[in-house]
Amino acid sequence: MKEQIILGVDPGTSVTGFGLIKVEGKHISLIELGVIKTGKTDDHPLKLKKIFEGVLGIIEIHHPDAMAIEAPFFGKNIQSMLKLGRAQGVAMAAAMYRNIPLCEYSPKKIKQSITGNGNASKEQVSSMLQALLKFDGHPDYLDATDGLAAAVCHYLQNDLSDLQKNKTKKPAKKHTGWASYLTENPDKILKK
Numbered sequence: 001m002k003e004q005i006i007l008g009v010d011p012g013t014s015v016t017g018f019g020l021i022k023v024e025g026k027h028i029s030l031i032e033l034g035v036i037k038t039g040k041t042d043d044h045p046l047k048l049k050k051i052f053e054g055v056l057g058i059i060e061i062h063h064p065d066a067m068a069i070e071a072p073f074f075g076k077n078i079q080s081m082l083k084l085g086r087a088q089g090v091a092m093a094a095a096m097y098r099n100i101p102l103c104e105y106s107p108k109k110i111k112q113s114i115t116g117n118g119n120a121s122k123e124q125v126s127s128m129l130q131a132l133l134k135f136d137g138h139p140d141y142l143d144a145t146d147g148l149a150a151a152v153c154h155y156l157q158n159d160l161s162d163l164q165k166n167k168t169k170k171p172a173k174k175h176t177g178w179a180s181y182l183t184e185n186p187d188k189i190l191k192k
Contacts, residue, residue: 071105
């Protein structure tokens, strides 16, 4: 089986975390993890531009075969949710711009895949990834390990679906372009 590179992204308006893993058969290894910082500015469009350029830069360096992204969670602050959704959108746009297949996972699904507990803390997820991928030290931002967790979740979900061969599991949402995304998500289209 040829090797695959999976990029995981945890979108955020100030800090977007990312992690890259290499898959060779049933073995996974860490390539890189880090963050894209947008800086201290109130210029939201400028932050979105930095996220797009940052994710696109990672794609151009590592040429991932797939991207897994954490879906926004539903909170009470609508303005925060809108900004987070925009951050996710520009990260997705970078993947689609380079025709990278894209999968979206809920935060609970990612935590469940990594720790076995959908309500695990960011620290628990980080510790489990450190043990699984055998890297030293803790990253400065837990957003980095959250991005890495999305990549590992994608690997585990696809690996498990190949092994189980039954239809009881709901497959992850996969999008290969804007048309596919909008076909699967007609509620995302604004209507006048």
